[in-house]
Amino acid sequence: MRYLPLTDADRSEMLAVIGAARIDDLYVDVPDAARRDGVVDLPLRQGEIEVERAMAMMAARNRAAGQGPFFCGAGAYRHHVPASVDHIIQRSEFLTSYTPYQPEIAQGTLQYLFEFQTQVAALTGMDVANASMYDGSTAAAEAVMMACRVTRRAKVILSGGVHPHYAETIRTLAHVAGAEVVSRPLAVDAETKVADGLDASVACVVVQTPNVFGTASDVSAVAEAAHAAGALMIVLTTEAVSFGxxxxxxxxxxDIVAAEGQSIGNGLTFGGPYVGLFAAREKFVRQMPGRLAGETVDADGRRGFVLTLSTREQHIRRDKATSNICTNSGLCALAFTIHMSLLGEVGLRRLAALNHAQARKAARALGGIAGVEVLTPRFFNEF
Known part of the structure; x- marks a missing residue:
């Protein structure tokens, strides 16, 4: 945004319009203890050139992730995003449009959401996917709440391999909802031990693969144990490329899948906005949070798209809503959809194989250093 200074006359005119005598009147509700006395020690009345120069000097102290190797991982990944992705999402009809309250007017938006859902369902191997969530962690928390609604139980078993930020988000929402969260001990192979001691009070078992340590596990046995106890299994993934x-x-x-889609089509952006992926079995669709775009035909038989389900509190009675999701970074979902379309199935498999090959190369090199031990024999990215 450009630097637009205001004159004293401008401020007086604006205050008069809203019925305030001075700027301090805007903060009368802020407790005195929370206010700062005096003037902040900053230079006053700087022109645009001076402000731009000062901000550039501050920004120069940063080191961008793109300036060198990036090994943060743990849910934040820097993959190459083709220039065509940014070019398409910057088209005015995508960049400036807001989800309308008469959604059928925005056929282009509904179509790309439908394509997004189709891609997510195919990636996760599930029956149905919604039109995206805020990010992976909130998708995980919503998945737990959905499992509690489906099973009418309130106990959650959390694998020790779940990303700690995801686990904290789950605990926060579960606390408010009155659900009990039981966390298993941290372990590189935590997913193999999470199903021990399940009983009829458990709503769901939450596992992550690849987990926060990078371990890739076949959790089929966990699903069998959960289903035998009448519980659901929720699978989390922080790196969507691993689906390839x-x-x-x-x-x-x-039964339910929640994942982070940032690594496809989206940059790091200092931690957000990201794009949450959410998919489930069709029999649970009525309990899914968020929106669901569907395909139909109009009165003349022409193909069209609608919001098939939108069980949020702004569309139906609050006590019947499955979520309160609102503006959920739909542009990030579009970037994901475009990148996935450009990659195709073969391209995604090649990208995933390249990631794994490079990680194995790094693991071999590090494992050859005296005193360094690779603890995860089966991994994707992290090890």
């Missing part, structure tokens, strides 16, 4: 190489959650018996 590993067995899908649906193939392993998952």
């Amino acid at each position: 190489l590993l067995k899908s959650p649906g193939e392993m018996g998952a």
